[in-house]
Amino acid sequence: NAGVTQTPKFQVLKTGQSMTLQCAQDMNHEYMSWYRQDPGMGLRLIHYSVGAGITDQGEVPNGYNVSRSTTEDFPLRLLSAAPSQTSVYFCASSTQTGEQYFGPGTRLTVT
Amino acid sequence: LAKTTQPISMDSYEGQEVNITCSHNNIATNDYITWYQQFPSQGPRFIIQGYKTKVTNEVASLFIPADRKSSTLSLPRVSLSDTAVYYCLVGDKNRGSTLGRLYFGRGTQLTVWP
Numbered sequence: 284n285a286g287v288t289q290t291p292k293f294q295v296l297k298t299g300q301s302m303t304l305q306c307a308q309d310m311n312h313e314y315m316s317w318y319r320q321d322p323g324m325g326l327r328l329i330h331y332s333v334g335a336g337i338t339d340q341g342e343v344p345n346g347y348n349v350s351r352s353t354t355e356d357f358p359l360r361l362l363s364a365a366p367s368q369t370s371v372y373f374c375a376s377s378t379q380t381g382e383q384y385f386g387p388g389t390r391l392t393v394t
Numbered sequence: 395l396a397k398t399t400q401p402i403s404m405d406s407y408e409g410q411e412v413n414i415t416c417s418h419n420n421i422a423t424n425d426y427i428t429w430y431q432q433f434p435s436q437g438p439r440f441i442i443q444g445y446k447t448k449v450t451n452e453v454a455s456l457f458i459p460a461d462r463k464s465s466t467l468s469l470p471r472v473s474l475s476d477t478a479v480y481y482c483l484v485g486d487k488n489r490g491s492t493l494g495r496l497y498f499g500r501g502t503q504l505t506v507w508p
Binding site: 287318324325328375381382386 | 426428430435436437438439440443481485486496497498499500501
């Protein structure tokens with residue numbers, strides 16, 4: 284049981300490039316979320332999903348897209364990377380009782 | 395949005411009991427209180443969850459007064475390895491849409507000294 288996995292662990296992008304951060308969970312959780320964490324700050328919710336085919340925006344959705352075609356996978360797409368998107372990105376899946384399990388994170392630098 | 399307020403930082407020494415209080419004045423009837431721990435370069439880790447009175451597990455205790463407008467996470471006999479950021483969250487665990495209302499805030503940086 285791997286829990287929540289994220290790839291890549293590190294990524295450097297140039298301004299304007301696009302990329303997809305991968306997230307997968309093997310716990311059969313319906314709920315999944317993406318957060319970003321800037322230095323010295325708490326986590327901010329980007330997008331979330333309450334089940335396959337259902338996604339919604341969180342607190343800071345601009346510049347990001349998500350899709351949920353399967354229960355297991357919840358990729359986050361950066362459309363046109365900007366330096367302001369330099370951050371650590373965490374994916375999480377949640378039980379029905381709201382207990383969230385987080386992945387190890389992806390450190391993204393946009394130059 | 396049921397935001398929470400916590401102290402920015404706390405210091406303690408090994409072996410002491412640490413109590414971190416969280417204020418959530420706008421907590422709704424169906425909201426539960428959940429605490430997470432985060433070490434540097436790692437994702438947050440679930441510690442404990444409760445609705446009212448007292449909840450205890452192998453790691454911590456959670457005290458919630460009758461009015462539920464605050465809660466206290468109690469860590470018994472802390473060690474150096476308990477140095478981390480602790481987050482208090484409030485949300486309705488019976489509704490998937492609560493995911494859009496969860497607010498982590500900046501948490502409380504607990505530093506445990508030898």
